[in-house]
Amino acid sequence: MRGEYVDIAAPGVGVWTAASVSGARQKTGTSFAAAFVTAAVSVLIASEPDMSPEKLEVRIRQFTDDIGKPGKDPVFGWGLFNASRLCDGGSGIKPSEL
Secondary structure, eight states, X not given: OOSTTOOOBOOOSSXXXXXXXXXXXXXXXXXXXXXXXXXXXXXXXXXXXXXXXXHHHHHHHHTEEOOSSSXXXXXXXXXXXXXXXXXXXXXXXXXXXX
């Protein structure tokens, strides 16, 4: 997918997934990228439930790595979403109290 409507990119190639017969295997597709971003955004929302959509957009962009042309581009948007940075001590994300 390419175009001005692309805001961020997410891992969607060679994503390790559960497989019913072999235990796990790599799969590719936007279906895997969408689930990846949904889970990561859920972590952001859980950390601040009253966050506005505008602030959520800013927070998402804070967790992207610009991998294309500098700035927003039609291939990667603002960059590749890097969910591992949600685990960094300085991210402002607090662990669950469960």
